[in-house]
Amino acid sequence: MALVIHNTLTRRKEPFEPLQKNKVGIYVCGVTTYDKSHLGHARSAINFDVVVRHLRGKGYDVKHITNFTDVDDKLIARAHELGVEPLDLSRQMIDEYFSVMDKLKIRRADAYPKASETIPDIIEMIKGLVDKGFAYESRGSVYFIVRRVKDYGKLSGQSLDQMIVGTRKEPGEDKRDPMDFALWKAAKPGEVSWDSPWGKGRPGWHIECSAMCLKYIGTTVDIHGGGTDLVFPHHENEILQSETFNEAPFVKYWMHNGMLTVNEEKMSKSLKNFFLVDEVLKRYSPQTIRFFILNASYRQPLDYSEDSLDEAKKSLDKLQDTYTALLSVGGNATGADGMEEACTEAWERLTQAMDDDFSTREAIAVIFELSRTANRKLADGSLSNTGVDRLVSTYRRFNDLFDVLKEERRRLIPTRDETRLQDTVTAQIDLPIDRNRISDDNYIDELVQMRENARRRKEFDRADRIRSRLAELGIEIQDTPEGAVWKRK
RNA sequence: GCCGGGGUGACAGAGAGGCCAUGUGGCGGACUGCAGAUCCGCAGACAGGAGUUCAAAUCUCCUUCCCGGCCCCA
Numbered sequence: 341m342a343l344v345i346h347n348t349l350t351r352r353k354e355p356f357e358p359l360q361k362n363k364v365g366i367y368v369c370g371v372t373t374y375d376k377s378h379l380g381h382a383r384s385a386i387n388f389d390v391v392v393r394h395l396r397g398k399g400y401d402v403k404h405i406t407n408f409t410d411v412d413d414k415l416i417a418r419a420h421e422l423g424v425e426p427l428d429l430s431r432q433m434i435d436e437y438f439s440v441m442d443k444l445k446i447r448r449a450d451a452y453p454k455a456s457e458t459i460p461d462i463i464e465m466i467k468g469l470v471d472k473g474f475a476y477e478s479r480g481s482v483y484f485i486v487r488r489v490k491d492y493g494k495l496s497g498q499s500l501d502q503m504i505v506g507t508r509k510e511p512g513e514d515k516r517d518p519m520d521f522a523l524w525k526a527a528k529p530g531e532v533s534w535d536s537p538w539g540k541g542r543p544g545w546h547i548e549c550s551a552m553c554l555k556y557i558g559t560t561v562d563i564h565g566g567g568t569d570l571v572f573p574h575h576e577n578e579i580l581q582s583e584t585f586n587e588a589p590f591v592k593y594w595m596h597n598g599m600l601t602v603n604e605e606k607m608s609k610s611l612k613n614f615f616l617v618d619e620v621l622k623r624y625s626p627q628t629i630r631f632f633i634l635n636a637s638y639r640q641p642l643d644y645s646e647d648s649l650d651e652a653k654k655s656l657d658k659l660q661d662t663y664t665a666l667l668s669v670g671g672n673a674t675g676a677d678g679m680e681e682a683c684t685e686a687w688e689r690l691t692q693a694m695d696d697d698f699s700t701r702e703a704i705a706v707i708f709e710l711s712r713t714a715n716r717k718l719a720d721g722s723l724s725n726t727g728v729d730r731l732v733s734t735y736r737r738f739n740d741l742f743d744v745l746k747e748e749r750r751r752l753i754p755t756r757d758e759t760r761l762q763d764t765v766t767a768q769i770d771l772p773i774d775r776n777r778i779s780d781d782n783y784i785d786e787l788v789q790m791r792e793n794a795r796r797r798k799e800f801d802r803a804d805r806i807r808s809r810l811a812e813l814g815i816e817i818q819d820t821p822e823g824a825v826w827k828r829k
Numbered sequence: 830g831c832c833g834g835g836g837u838g839a840c841a842g843a844g845a846g847g848c849c850a851u852g853u854g855g856c857g858g859a860c861u862g863c864a865g866a867u868c869c870g871c872a873g874a875c876a877g878g879a880g881u882u883c884a885a886a887u888c889u890c891c892u893u894c895c896c897g898g899c900c901c902c903a
Binding site for chain 1: 830841852853867868896903
């Protein structure tokens with residue numbers, strides 16, 4: 341079964357063939373570390389997390405690199421406002437980044453290079469570009485001569501002449517051509533800067549990615565990813581720099597994730613319509629957030645709203661309930677229950693979906709269908725122990741990719757236990773619940789047992805009160821033919 | 830202006846020539862003391878127009894609306 345990836349370069353799905361058999365170098369553009377991450381950043385991280393997981397699951401030896409842009413105008417400005425050193429602010433934001441991304445279960449990349457720590461490589465590359473005649477120095481800054489590259493615009497489809505019409509870029513006083521872009525920016529007084537052959541300064545935005553790709557992966561990377569908003573000019577310019585310097589193709593497959601929107605408009609700092617990841621995490625679980633993101637195609641825009649997060653939660657609960665049930669109950673039937681075939685088929689379809697340009701939405705649909713089969717079997721008691729095991733392991737494999745399910749079990753209080761019908765506390769209807777003990781499973785078992793006893797005695801009023809009191813404490817009781825089952829919400 | 834991507838049932842959102850998407854919600858039923866969960870069934874759709882084809886959400890053309898990019902941005 342062959343993996344196909346939608347390549348922005350050709351705007352088509354192409355069979356995935358890495359440069360070296362079984363090895364994949366993937367570079368994903370990271371964030372500028374001047375502020376906390378919003379959900380849009382999380383979307384990108386989650387999408388590429390799953391891309392990497394699937395590649396690894398297919399047996400590829402993956403090297404995943406994601407950068408931090410820690411030298412940047414906005415960062416400098418923000419640090420200045422706050423009265424801190426830019427690199428200190430950056431360190432703080434990087435901690436922040438890892439803190440939320442870890443919560444979202446993003447597997448760490450193999451390296452997170454920072455622009456500030458890649459300066460020698462960057463300078464090396466700029467020198468090379470100057471030597472080749474594709475860049476020039478002007479008042480301490482260095483610019484790339486865009487017009488010297490003949491196949492300009494192959495990624496974004498932009499043509500230089502068209503663009504100039506629409507652009508209002510003022511010819512920077514140091515640039516020879518308004519289309520040229522900075523490889524190296526001369527330092528203004530008091531700014532963070534590094535020594536270079538052109539004097540003190542700092543790298544331009546695009547060059548760090550080119551330098552890092554070369555340093556950590558090689559002249560050609562298999563997959564280069566990022567948001568669609570980076571296609572132009574960032575990625576286009578990376579191509580110019582890298583291909584000119586390396587004289588080799590820069591990227592085999594360009595992958596771009598769609599924007600997260602709010603009321604159909606791009607979520608962004610400048611529009612102030614963003615939701616910070618740590619804020620959203622206060623209201624929704626990491627699993628819900630991942631599910632929300634993965635329940636859409638990565639290339640399309642996805643609209644954020646509380647309603648859609650709520651719906652994602654409901655949907656995910658359905659899957660989780662089935663998984664929890666499977667983890668909690670053993671099978672009782674003997675002989676063939678058809679789960680081997682069902683699981684094999686589901687897994688095949690799921691893999692096919694993932695191989696089709698990482699169609700996570702379709703993969704999720706497959707799991708829902710398997711859930712229906714499982715629930716049906718669960719209800720009519722026709723699952724065998726091996727059937728349960730097969731289902732559980734299929735869910736686990738799914739979860740290795742998606743990481744949206746918890747390994748949670750529920751507790752069953754069997755109804756059949758006649759000896760426990762006598763309550764110690766029968767008098768009061770509103771029994772006092774000891775809040776200090778609510779985290780104690782055995783205590784909850786006791787309470788649920790009391791309710792169960794009340795039900796047996798047809799004291800439904802009392803039973804319902806216990807149920808609603810527990811519900812207030814986040815404990816949900818469900819009655820099943822086998823007895824009452826409870827779990828923490 | 831130029832370059833991209835889109836308009837799918839009540840909603841979210843897949844699919845890319847013939848067949849079921851899936852989830853939420855709605856309606857009916859089973860189960861149940863009730864609730865919930867679950868199962869079974871039902872309704873409801875491909876922006877508009879023209880064309881290609883035995884067959885079109887799916888391909889072509891036109892119209893229209895929306896979003897993204899062209900300063901920064903995942």
